[in-house]
Amino acid sequence: MYRQAKNGILMIEILPDKCDFCGCCVGVCPEDAIELKEAAIRIIDPLCTNCSKCVWACPIEVILFNKNGVKL
Amino acid sequence: MKSEYDIVVVGAGPAGSVAAKYAASQGVSVLVLEKDRDVGYPVRCGEAVSKDRLAEFVEPDKKWICAEVDKFSFIAPNGNEVVLKFDQQGYVLERRIFDYELAKQASEAGAEILTRAYVNGLLFNNDKVTGVKYEYRGEQKEVNAKIVIAADGVESRVGRWAGLKTHVDFRDMECCVQYTVSNIKDINNETCYFYFGKNVAPSGYLWIFPKGNNTANIGLGISGLEGKKKSALSFLNEFMAEHYPDASVLTSIAGGVPCSITLEKISVQGIMLAGDAARQVNPLSGGGIASGMLGGSIAGRIAGESIKMNKPEHIFNYDSEWQDRYGKKHEIYDRIKNGIYDFTDEKFNSIADSFLKVPSDKRTLGKLFTTALINKPSLLIDVAKVFIK
DSSP states (O other): OHHTTTTTTTOOOOOOOGGGOOOHHHOOOOOOOOOOOSSSEEEEETTOOOOOOHHHHHHTTTEEEEETTOOO | OSSEEEEEOOOSSSHHHHHHHHHHHTTEEEEEEEEBBBTBBBSSOOOEEEOOOOTTTTTOGGEEEEEEEEEEEEOOOTTEEEEEEEEEEEEEEEHHHHHHHHHHHHTTTTOOESSEEEEEEEEEEEEEEEEEEETTEEEEEEEEEEEEEEOOGGGGGGHHHHHHOOOTTTTEEEEEEEEEEEEOSSSSSEEEEOOSTTTTOOOSEEEEEEEEEEEEEEEEEEEHHHHHHHHHHHHHHHHHHHHTTEEEEEEEEEEEEOOOOOOOSSEEEEEEOOOOGTTOOTTOOOOHHHHHHHHHHHHHHHHHHHHHOOOOOGGGHHHHIIIIIIIIIHHHHHHHHHHHTTOOHHHHHHHHHHHHHOOGGOOOOOHHHHTTTTOOHOOOOOOOHHHOO
């Protein structure tokens, strides 16, 4: 898997302060790795493969690929 | 609140509320769980809908109609405009009131509605879904149900938990942003405007839908594939700066529209999917209000019948009934969408130029798509099936 090739570190970062909680990222996530409540969002770390589809699909640039890895 | 219902509906959008109404009106017990604190808010929609298709479900009411439209205006990348009157008139809705009204109708039919109830799992007995887990005001709860109707929108997680592959290919996801703006003076209140072109909304379109009193919804959708290069938000901000630098933004929203064919399976043991969650959006237009309500109505009716007949397997008839009503049509729309997906600006310009030579009384949507796809004979048959009566 892609994630393993990158030392297994989570690299997808959501900026919650900028998020509109629209669910577009959740809809494209092949791993069901995003949890979205009314006004809260998080990546479910063990499920995410860093595939980046959510990064591309986010209409408002809230999800980033952070090549240094995300500190949880 | 009871601990067990015949039917639990997840999501109080149009699909969920209509499903609840059609089920509850048969006398079975129905609970609707909505994650947000308000039904109908925040709105994630362009709010335009065809009059005829709405009429099947709800009496028109001025309180949720912002504008009545009867013309399309298509604007090519070079600025040339093609206007056509359509036979079926349409509405631009006030969704926050519209959705609220549908939920009210569901409750009048006997359904219970609970907001701020976030569904986060399913209950199973062997392989059959027997209820849902949800969080309500910080507490984890459970409710049993004979049938769960998942109308949880674009996210469609409930279906995944039941083993369905509901995620949308990111190329088919239209990633949208929309501003509701005031001080828009140069638009016609009976016209829906659509802008095309790679600088405006590649593999999608930009819309301006009038909402009356110099206000309008201005939004656009681009494919996730395009979003890889540049975000929907950047495209919209550039359009606004160029065309409406003085507009005041009253609301700003993001959203995803799954523009694909319907899921292969929309019912499994104890669970049915409806609306965006079932991918029942018209993949060509991205319109999902009417088709979501239709999907919800079929799901709700069949779920109610299944309970009353005590025949759990009756819910599997939902798939074929949806396919016959709109599913197959959406496959045609999807082929047309794929046919125009990669059109260049030059192509859009030449379509507009050719179409402007058509006498105005002969301009129809069918004729427009025929002009657009004249070099793709196999798709002309599809155009004839859905646009030419």
